[in-house]
Amino acid sequence: MEDDDKTLLITLTGKDRPGVTASVLRRLAACGVEVLDVEQIVLRSQLILGLLVTGPRGWKKLRADLETLAERLEMRLEVSRGEGDNKVRAEGRSHVTVIGAPLKASALAAITGRIADSGANIDRIVRMARYPVTALDLHVSGASPVVLRQVLAAEASSQGVDIAVQPAGLMRHGMRLIVMDVDSTLVQGEVIEMLAAHAGVEDEVARVTEMAMRGELDFEQSLRHRVSLLAGLPASALDEVHANLQLNPGARTLVRTLRRLGYRFAIVSGGFSQITDRLAADLDIDFARANELEIVDGVLTGRIVGDVVDRAGKAAALHEFAAQLGVPQESVIAIGDGANDLDMLAAAGLGVAYNAKPVVRDAADTAVNVPYLDTIIYLLGITREEIEQADAESGFLTPAPTLP
Incomplete structure (x- = not known):
């Protein structure tokens, strides 16, 4: 009975080819062992295969058989004997998503060092994307997600990368509604500044907009002041602005991908319904909420109808x-x-600051500072490869944005 709790950890590394895993498992099957755990990864055609199995009484013969197989396959083998299964992961489990364009070894060294300094362990690393950003998902245990977020926020800033820390668990897979801002989030730039350019008051409006977005001015007062400057502007300017709007890179990919998974979308804006309603229709977005500009006889009056959003x-x-x-x-x-x-952002289960002002980055659950809106998909555990495969199955080529 003394061997009942013995286990073997078998590691095989070398050139990947079809049938390697099957060949190893056939040797194990001949010994009647149970498979307790398996991990396998291929990096640039190099296979790393790890198996944890129950240890047979004739384990040395099994090791010899595996050594013969490894020699035939021209691979490296290691067999270590121990006791029991994998240890239960420590409490305080998190997903730490690291995003860089590029992601340098120096940045990753600093980040992993801070994780170790906090007493946490990295149990697994999975690549989520390689283009247009490099995104890695680190499975971490042994430290509170709140503590990790605090520790890594400063490091992310100093290293010039984005880091998102989320508690591990079912809720990461349970997100079902995405609520987005519009100006400088869904679309590039500020719609009110585009209208102001038509009215010849762009500089004044831009100055007030920037102060409002930094939180230095009351939003409602600043909006009413900026809208008053648009008085007399033909309503046709709204059509011109809408026609020239540019979505942020990845916006359509974000919506298209998550709608396939049953997500619903909403846009909420301090801008104007005459623009957001058309965006919602174009992108198949379920809900839209924004301010309504008053228009009389085809001309903007400089006033807003109803309450300010x-x-x-x-x-x-x-x-x-x-x-x-x-x-x-x-x-x-x-x-x-x-x-x-x-x-x-505070009301949501996950608040994401997207290329945001400092006051917003500091308050949000996580921040994304690369110019690709679909990067947010990686925070949900969905890989770029899965996105491209789903698009290909629908006869669609996933856009590959140019690097900044």
Whole structure:
């Protein structure tokens, strides 16, 4: 009975080819062992195969058989004898997503060093994407996600990479509603500044917009002031602005991919419904909430109809849309860049600051600072390879944006 708890850890490395794993398992089957765990990865045509199996009484003969197989395959073999299964992972389990363009070894060394300094262990690393960003998912245990987020935030800034820390668990796979800001998030630039350019007041509007997004001015007062400067502008300017809008890279991929998985989408904006309603229709977005510009006889009056969609209004819209769908707030992702997005980001299960102002980056659950909106998909455990495969099966080529 003394061998009942013995186990063998078998590691095989070398050139990958079809049938290697099957050949090893046939040798193990002949000895009647049980497979307790298997990990396999291929890096640039090099196979790393690890198996944990129960240890047979004639384990030395098995090792000799495996050595013969490894020699025939021109691979390296290591067999170590021990006791029991893998240790249960420590409490405090997290997914740490690291995103860089490029991701340098020096940055990854600093990040993994900070994880070790916090007393945590990296149990597994999986590549989520290699283009247009390199994204890695680190499975970490032994430290609170809150502590890790605090420790790694400063390191991310100093290393020029993005780091997202999320608790491991089912909720990561349970996100079902995405609520996005529009200006400088879904689309490039600020719509009100584009309208201001048509009215000849672009500089003044841009100055006030920047102060409002940094949280230095009350949003409603600043919006009413900026809209007043548009008085007399022909409503046809809205058509021209809409026609020239540029979505942020990856926006369509984000929506297309997650809708395949049953996600619902909403856009909430301190901008204008005359623009956002058309964006929602174009992208097949379920909900839209924004301010309505007053138009009389084909001309903007410089006033807003109804209540202003401000910081509190955005959060209220999130609550409303989630309730309509029967989705708990923990299953909502909010994405924004400005101070008026803060309440919305706080209300969501995961608040993402996208190329955001410092005050927003500091308050959000995580920040993404690369110019690709679909990078957020990697935070959900979905790989670029899976995205491209799904697109290919639909007869669609996934866009490959140029690097900045």
